[in-house]
Amino acid sequence: xxxxxxxxxxxxxxxxxxxxxxxxxxxxxxxxxxxxxxxLNVARVLSALGHEVVATGFAGGPVGxxxxxxxxxxxxAVTDALxxxxxxxxxxxxxxxxxxxxxxxxxxxxxxxxxxxxxxFLNTYNRLVRGAAAVALCGxxxxxxxxxxxxxxxxxxxxxxVPVLLDTSxxxxxxxxxxxPEMIKPNAAELAELTGSRDPLPATRDARRRxxxxxxxxxxxxxxxxxxxxxxWQAAPxxxxxxxxxxxxxxxxxxxxxxxxxxxxxxxxxxRAVALSAATVHAPTAGEFDPRTYEEVRGSVKVTQPQGxxxx
Amino acid sequence: xxxxxxxxxxxxxxxxxxxxxxxxxxxxxxxxxxxxxxxLNVARVLSALGHEVVATGFAGGPVGxxxxxxxxxxxxAVTDALxxxxxxxxxxxxxxxxxxxxxxxxxxxxxxxxxxxxxxFLNTYNRLVRGAAAVALCGxxxxxxxxxxxxxxxxxxxxxxVPVLLDTSxxxxxxxxxxxPEMIKPNAAELAELTGSRDPLPATRDARRRxxxxxxxxxxxxxxxxxxxxxxWQAAPxxxxxxxxxxxxxxxxxxxxxxxxxxxxxxxxxxRAVALSAATVHAPTAGEFDPRTYEEVRGSVKVTQPQGxxxx
Numbered sequence: 348x349x350x351x352x353x354x355x356x357x358x359x360x361x362x363x364x365x366x367x368x369x370x371x372x373x374x375x376x377x378x379x380x381x382x383x384x385x386x387l388n389v390a391r392v393l394s395a396l397g398h399e400v401v402a403t404g405f406a407g408g409p410v411g412x413x414x415x416x417x418x419x420x421x422x423x424a425v426t427d428a429l430x431x432x433x434x435x436x437x438x439x440x441x442x443x444x445x446x447x448x449x450x451x452x453x454x455x456x457x458x459x460x461x462x463x464x465x466x467x468f469l470n471t472y473n474r475l476v477r478g479a480a481a482v483a484l485c486g487x488x489x490x491x492x493x494x495x496x497x498x499x500x501x502x503x504x505x506x507x508x509v510p511v512l513l514d515t516s517x518x519x520x521x522x523x524x525x526x527x528p529e530m531i532k533p534n535a536a537e538l539a540e541l542t543g544s545r546d547p548l549p550a551t552r553d554a555r556r557r558x559x560x561x562x563x564x565x566x567x568x569x570x571x572x573x574x575x576x577x578x579x580w581q582a583a584p585x586x587x588x589x590x591x592x593x594x595x596x597x598x599x600x601x602x603x604x605x606x607x608x609x610x611x612x613x614x615x616x617x618x619r620a621v622a623l624s625a626a627t628v629h630a631p632t633a634g635e636f637d638p639r640t641y642e643e644v645r646g647s648v649k650v651t652q653p654q655g656x657x658x659x
Numbered sequence: 660x661x662x663x664x665x666x667x668x669x670x671x672x673x674x675x676x677x678x679x680x681x682x683x684x685x686x687x688x689x690x691x692x693x694x695x696x697x698x699l700n701v702a703r704v705l706s707a708l709g710h711e712v713v714a715t716g717f718a719g720g721p722v723g724x725x726x727x728x729x730x731x732x733x734x735x736a737v738t739d740a741l742x743x744x745x746x747x748x749x750x751x752x753x754x755x756x757x758x759x760x761x762x763x764x765x766x767x768x769x770x771x772x773x774x775x776x777x778x779x780f781l782n783t784y785n786r787l788v789r790g791a792a793a794v795a796l797c798g799x800x801x802x803x804x805x806x807x808x809x810x811x812x813x814x815x816x817x818x819x820x821v822p823v824l825l826d827t828s829x830x831x832x833x834x835x836x837x838x839x840p841e842m843i844k845p846n847a848a849e850l851a852e853l854t855g856s857r858d859p860l861p862a863t864r865d866a867r868r869r870x871x872x873x874x875x876x877x878x879x880x881x882x883x884x885x886x887x888x889x890x891x892w893q894a895a896p897x898x899x900x901x902x903x904x905x906x907x908x909x910x911x912x913x914x915x916x917x918x919x920x921x922x923x924x925x926x927x928x929x930x931r932a933v934a935l936s937a938a939t940v941h942a943p944t945a946g947e948f949d950p951r952t953y954e955e956v957r958g959s960v961k962v963t964q965p966q967g968x969x970x971x
Contacts, residue, residue, distance in 0.1 A: 362752075362765055367681050369756075372764040409725045440674075440752070442765065444681075452684040453674055453754065 350479040353386030353404035355457040367444040386485035392601035403428040408435025434458020457489030497523030582617035585647040594634030598623040618648040662791040665698030665716035667769040679756040697797035704913035715740040720747025746770020769801030809835030894929035897959040906946030910935040930960040
């Protein structure tokens with residue numbers, strides 16, 4: 348079983364409008380809703396890859412209830428181990444302009460998590476992590492959760508001998524990295540914020556020195572750059588696929604974690620992660636992956652070792 | 660008791676963002692929710708004016724449940740006589756740009772109302788209308804409700820001897836007017852659509868010939884123009900008040916209806932409606948009215964009779 352943690356779950360709402368005009372009134376022609384927050388996106392992809400997945404984090408209020416109903420109605424199933432909170436789960440809204448395909452995004456703030464709710468979550472996490480083959484800690488922290496939360500969760504997983512991937516940003520990432528997770532998966536902006544460097548290769552190596560055993564940096568359409576105990580690799584898709592990048596990073600996390608659990612080596616893990624990302628960008632629905640593109644791409648991802656790499 | 664009908668209720672959601680930038684991602688700094696749809700707005704104002712109000716229409720799904728909870732938590736209370744429907748009540752979203760104060764509006768489509776749900780509503784309406792001093796029929800029709808719905812509801816009220824105000828647009832207004840409601844309250848655009856004329860005075864008179872006993876046209880900051888069995892009046896606020904016009908028309912409806920029930924003459928009804936409208940535009944929260952502005956303005960509304968008016 349793979350455990351995914353989404354402390355700041357969201358109900359992802361998508362509005363389609365004929366054309367977005369600021370300060371105008373719009374008839375919404377289509378409304379779609381699905382469980383969201385990075386960890387729940389990762390859980391959905393893991394489950395589609397055939398892995399048993401348990402999702403924890405918080406859900407509360409009427410929006411949380413809708414999220415849980417939608418989570419339960421999906422096949423293949425993700426086991427719902429979300430902890431109830433008194434505050435209401437946030438919504439995110441993507442307004443898609445049908446004329447251009449462009450998306451305008453609105454993210455509500457998360458609910459305030461109380462100290463007893465955080466304690467209840469820690470109990471749930473401590474119990475679940477012992478049965479997990481790997482853990483994904485994903486996304487932002489809702490108000491009320493201590494900023495060092497991910498460091499605590501990383502240490503618990505490591506004490507239980509369970510590999511943990513951390514995918515967050517800012518201070519939560521900085522604190523979490525110091526607790527020595529198995530992997531982090533920043534994008535270029537998150538990596539620059541962590542290390543102060545905009546040059547991906549030295550920045551990726553710097554992030555590893557801060558504590559992560561492996562740093563996998565997503566470079567958008569150029570693929571992934573990984574610095575690990577076994578060496579440094581760059582993995583790129585065979586060609587640039589057009590589409591919507593929403594969720595591509597979450598699919599990469601699912602690829603890395605599923606391949607880790609299945610015992611693949613680094614080139615294998617990276618090839619899977621890049622193929623899943625590309626198949627997500629190329630899918631007709633934002634955040635889903637297209638299985639045909641995945642099968643087609645994963646055999647032809649180019650995994651190379653940059654010149655002048657450090658010996659492990 | 661005044662009965663308000665809102666067939667297409669809505670949960671009105673307001674997002675405040677620092678600055679709206681199309682195709683960008685926005686952190687929502689404030690989220691507000693309240694029961695909406697024109698008839699529920701009218702009910703809120705009537706209730707604040709001290710009238711006993713019963714609100715009917717449809718509410719369904721998780722959004723409908725939130726709407727009913729919010730309706731129940733308001734003081735002074737509006738009696739909830741909403742009929743459950745299987746579809747989910749729609750949301751409307753107003754995105755307020757904090758830098759400019761401008762609002763961008765998104766309106767979800769309403770739930771599909773089934774034939775048994777419509778029959779159930781008619782039972783409820785027929786029962787409630789007999790105990791009402793006046794009825795307000797407000798807003799758009801959700802999918803599934805017959806386009807002649809308002810004509811049926813007007814006739815039922817008239818058969819029970821209860822005066823009825825109809826505030827809708829398009830084909831629903833055209834059909835409803837023919838059933839001879841006591842009052843309609845179009846804005847200039849709705850009136851032009853109904854009559855084909857953009858000149859308010861002849862258009863207002865034309866609308867009256869189509870069946871309404873009185874036509875009160877809202878002219879935005881210029882106030883109201885009324886053609887009635889007793890004469891024609893124009894009512895204007897003493898000065899233009901700056902602010903957000905959202906809900907000003909609904910406040911005018913509440914003013915007209917409450918004054919009718921209290922036995923005020925036409926100049927008195929129009930003065931109240933104009934003062935409530937102005938106090939709504941001037942209120943800090945969109946769609947609420949500012950009681951101080953209302954008290955201050957209502958004594959100084961200018962009610963005049965245009966030159967060359969028809970004798971009643």
